[in-house]
Amino acid sequence: MTFAPLAAVPAPEPGAGPWPANLTRVDGDLHLAGHSLTALAEEGTPLYLVDEADMRNRARAWVSAIGDGDVYYAGKSFLTPAVARWMVEEGLSIDTASEGELRTALAGGVPGERIGLHGNSKSDSTLRLALESGVGRIVIDSPGEVDQLAAIAEETGTVAPCFVRVTTGVHAGGHDFIATAHEDQKFGLSLATGAAREVAVAMSENPHLELLGLHSHIGSQILDSEGFAAAASAVIDFAAELFGIGIDVPEVDLGGGYGIQYTGLDPEPATEAEMIAGIRSAIETACERAGIPVPRLSIEPGRSISGPPGMTLYRVGATKDVMTDDGVRRYVSVDGGMSDNIRPALYGADYTALLGRDSSADNVPSRVVGMHCESGDIVVRDVALPADVRRGDLLLVAATGAYGRSMASNYNLVRRPGVLAVSEQGTSWLVRPETWDDILGIFPDR
Ligand SMILES: *Cc1c(COP(=O)(O)O)cnc(C)c1O
Numbered sequence: 001m002t003f004a005p006l007a008a009v010p011a012p013e014p015g016a017g018p019w020p021a022n023l024t025r026v027d028g029d030l031h032l033a034g035h036s037l038t039a040l041a042e043e044g045t046p047l048y049l050v051d052e053a054d055m056r057n058r059a060r061a062w063v064s065a066i067g068d069g070d071v072y073y074a075g076k077s078f079l080t081p082a083v084a085r086w087m088v089e090e091g092l093s094i095d096t097a098s099e100g101e102l103r104t105a106l107a108g109g110v111p112g113e114r115i116g117l118h119g120n121s122k123s124d125s126t127l128r129l130a131l132e133s134g135v136g137r138i139v140i141d142s143p144g145e146v147d148q149l150a151a152i153a154e155e156t157g158t159v160a161p162c163f164v165r166v167t168t169g170v171h172a173g174g175h176d177f178i179a180t181a182h183e184d185q186k187f188g189l190s191l192a193t194g195a196a197r198e199v200a201v202a203m204s205e206n207p208h209l210e211l212l213g214l215h216s217h218i219g220s221q222i223l224d225s226e227g228f229a230a231a232a233s234a235v236i237d238f239a240a241e242l243f244g245i246g247i248d249v250p251e252v253d254l255g256g257g258y259g260i261q262y263t264g265l266d267p268e269p270a271t272e273a274e275m276i277a278g279i280r281s282a283i284e285t286a287c288e289r290a291g292i293p294v295p296r297l298s299i300e301p302g303r304s305i306s307g308p309p310g311m312t313l314y315r316v317g318a319t320k321d322v323m324t325d326d327g328v329r330r331y332v333s334v335d336g337g338m339s340d341n342i343r344p345a346l347y348g349a350d351y352t353a354l355l356g357r358d359s360s361a362d363n364v365p366s367r368v369v370g371m372h373c374e375s376g377d378i379v380v381r382d383v384a385l386p387a388d389v390r391r392g393d394l395l396l397v398a399a400t401g402a403y404g405r406s407m408a409s410n411y412n413l414v415r416r417p418g419v420l421a422v423s424e425q426g427t428s429w430l431v432r433p434e435t436w437d438d439i440l441g442i443f444p445d446r
Contacts, residue, residue: 006324006326006382007365008366009264010264010354010383011352014030017263018263018264018266018308018399023051023311032422033423034424037356038394041356041394043420044417045394046313046336046417047313048340049313050401050422051309051422052309052423053423053424055309055401056086059091062092062304066298066299067276069296069299070298070299071299072094072253072300073095073305073306074095074097075097076097077302077403077406078306078310078401078402078403079096079406082421084104085108094110094114095116096117097117097119099123099129112135113134113136115135115136116138117138118139118141119141121141127148127149127160135161137212138160138162139163139164139215140162140164140189143202146203149209153208154208158208162212163212163213163215164196165189165215167183168231169192169234170216171218172218172227172257177230188216188217197241197242211248212250212251213298214252214253216234216252217255218257220257221257221259221303222258222259223269223270224270225278229281229282232279235252235254236290237290239292239295243292249295250295252295252296252297253297253300256302258275258301258303260303261308262352262398263352264352272304276297307401310401311396312336312341313356313395314368314396315392316332316333316334316390316391316393318391319332319389319391329365329367332389332395333371334369334379336370336379336414337377338370338372338376338377338411339372339408340400340404340408341379342407343403343407344379346407352398353379353380353385354396355385355393356393356394356396357393359386359388362386363384364387365384366383367382367383368385405417417433
């Protein structure tokens with residue numbers, strides 16, 4: 001019996017595809033901004049690494065592309081006080097989606113007026129903190145939130161700066177976008193049913209709220225401006241409808257979801273400048289058609305800033321060859337997994353991995369798996385790795401900077417890895433690695 005070889009491609013070499021800008025190969029070792037990964041691994045593995053210069057450059061690229069407009073870094077993708085500070089230093093504001101993210105941005109010294117607050121179910125205490133901190137925008141996501149927020153604004157003697165999150169019916173992801181009239185998901189207020197209009201009217205009539213703009217977020221991993229342009233045009237039509245009844249919409253926020261390369265097979269996304277040009281042209285066309293002034297533009301990129309600069313460094317454990325219908329697949333286990341990157345298990349997300357040393361061995365179709373008690377605990381579904389991968393090797397997984405540490409768990413009571421910022425100037429912990437005391441410390445009366 002013979003088996004066809006499994007399709008698997010090796011990870012692209014550093015300098016291309018999903019790798020951080022400052023990853024290089026030097027004499028059988030990989031280096032990040034001049035630091036040997038073999039040496040960095042002495043901090044312990046798994047270890048998240050962040051190429052600080054790359055992350056700052058990506059942030060700055062959005063700021064220069066948008067020009068007269070605002071870039072809110074989506075903190076849910078990865079936020080620490082230091083990261084919040086980097087973003088503000090590069091000219092961005094911070095988008096938060098929980099009290100913890102809000103507190104983290106504030107702890108980083110971000111001025112309240114440069115923070116936005118999202119959430120489909122915000123608590124009274126979170127809204128109170130937001131108003132007391134003077135946040136620049138609170139994005140209203142449901143009808144009941146109008147009265148909830150107005151009451152807290154009255155109590156704190158403030159006027160709440162608000163956006164309304166609308167659902168345009170445009171959903172985008174990857175290459176495609178689809179437009180549907182009806183929605184069956186928890187976020188936003190429908191344009192089609194009139195829910196968004198009712199809320200906008202209620203807000204404009206409420207003295208404790210100030211309507212600053214409309215918000216739309218259409219999806220994630222979007223590679224070109226087409227879907228954003230369709231959403232922008234629907235949002236502008238709604239702004240024109242509000243304009244017609246005397247409600248001004250000074251700003252439009254088109255959310256995040258700008259795609260990145262995770263593997264060598266992923267197409268290259270449009271540049272920041274191409275994205276913004278496509279969006280601006282759709283907004284201008286729609287405004288001209290509707291005869292309303294062009295509103296200010298803001299966006300909320302997350303992964304396109306924090307994803308590619310981040311990587312996870314693992315140590316290889318057990319390996320085994322498994323016979324499949326398509327041939328032999330090598331299973332390479334590492335010392336982390338779904339606890340430090342849930343995305344493959346949660347969404348079937350694909351990643352790629354590179355061996356941390358040179359090898360002249362032939363590549364074999366491989367699957368990188370974690371150490372957790374779930375068969376869905378996959379780190380990299382398909383990748384060609386050298387046949388001599390063995391216990392103790394270092395393995396580097398690309399583009400884990402977004403939604404890696406921020407979605408990490410303690411499943412199997414593992415310690416969540418630390419996040420080390422690396423630059424030519426040196427290294428510093430953005431998040432310290434958890435210790436066994438952190439794990440045992442959560443149990444009372446032990
Ligand atoms: C998740 C999210 C973002 C960021 O998405 P990315 O894919 O990381 O760019 C921005 N805005 C809102 C409202 C979101 O929910």
